[in-house]
Amino acid sequence: MAEIGQWNTLVALEESDRGLLLDGGEHGKILAPSRYLPEDAEPGEEFKVFVYPDSEDRLIATTEQPLAQVGEFACLEVLSVHPRAGAFLDWGLAKDLLLPYAEQLGPVRAGQRVVVAVALDERSNRVIATMRTHRHLDRSRPDYHEKQAVDLLIAERTPLGFNAIVNQRHMGLLYHTDLAAPLQIGESMEGYVRAVRPDGKIDLGLDRTGYGRVKTLGDDILEALRNGGGYLAMGDKSPPEEIRQVFGTSKKAFKQALGALYKQRRIRFEGTGIRLEDGAMGSPAPGS
Incomplete structure (x- = not known):
């Protein structure tokens, strides 16, 4: 049976003066107008069509591409x-x-x-x-894993951040503190799962986080320090926009990387910036 508001593969039953009549099962015969069909289309063939009611509430089959179908x-x-x-x-x-x-x-x-x-x-x-x-969200428990790449649709702003629809199924949260700048409602982008909580809520990020991400970012910071003669006029008080522009990451991830480098005695905080410790000028970050 044809599913209304979705893509279907239907068999053409007979010709009509306006096109072909397709087998819609319990919905009866559904017209596929000639303008949507190949010139040599004929009964007996299968066609992938989108089925929806026309302006007179009659079901029609089209090969036009909707921006979304039922359930999306x-x-x-x-x-x-x-x-x-x-x-x-x-x-x-x-x-x-x-x-x-x-x-x-x-x-x-x-x-x-x-x-x-x-x-x-x-x-x-x-x-x-x-x-x-x-x-219309999926109410089943999310089965995502940490650092999994997912497709996000920014849905709404909240006091904590931005709710985003994850893989057309669930809702997750991007925290304000992890963002370099506000997002636009309706934006589509790739993101990453940070955690799925016991209650099923999903924490999201726009970059991979965790120790592996900090090590890579630590290398970037050390390289910037070496290129700057051992000093970088950026630190844990730098604005998120500047951090995103220079290192392409969130302020939270940047501060994590600084903390790891400080504990490794690779850097020290000096004024509003950071300075490379003596002996760290030519060596890579541990674990890289």
Whole structure:
């Protein structure tokens, strides 16, 4: 049976004056308009199509690529706002995606980008958007491991940091203290799992952390010190933006690296910067 709001592989049953009629199972025959099909398409062939209701709520099959399908999350642009129905979003298809007022967390305006889940309204069989993303997250315990690379969609700002949707399944947190600068809601980026807590909450980072990361960053700091004649005008009080620009890492990771080098007696703190200890000018950081 064809799944509404998702990609399907369907068999063409017969020709129509508007295209081909595909086998939608319990949904009956679904029209695939000629403009979406190869010129030599004919009954008996299989086609990978996206199935959704058209402007008259009839199911239609298209080969156009939506920005998200049912069960996925995306950041979509508001095209217009209807006084009664809600907002209409651009999701890459001919028919815009409705974000009903009941599924909004606050007023939205044309041109705004909003993070939504794409869902199927089972009462009407219509595909809709909802800003109530938490309802559509995977409730099973996350099975990620420490330092695992994951895909992130920045969903919302919180007092602690930014909530991010992880691999289109779970919600995790990027802490303000680990970020060089604020993130933009709707940004997509790669991140890393720092920890999965006993309660299932996920701590995230934008760079790999742990001892292996500190050793590599320690080497970078030592190299910068040697290139600067043994002194670097940066330290644990340096602003996160400067640290990110120079070393491409968070202030927390930078401070961890400084702490490790200090304990190894490779550096000392001097004023607002750090100085290479005597004897450390030509040797690599231990373990590198």
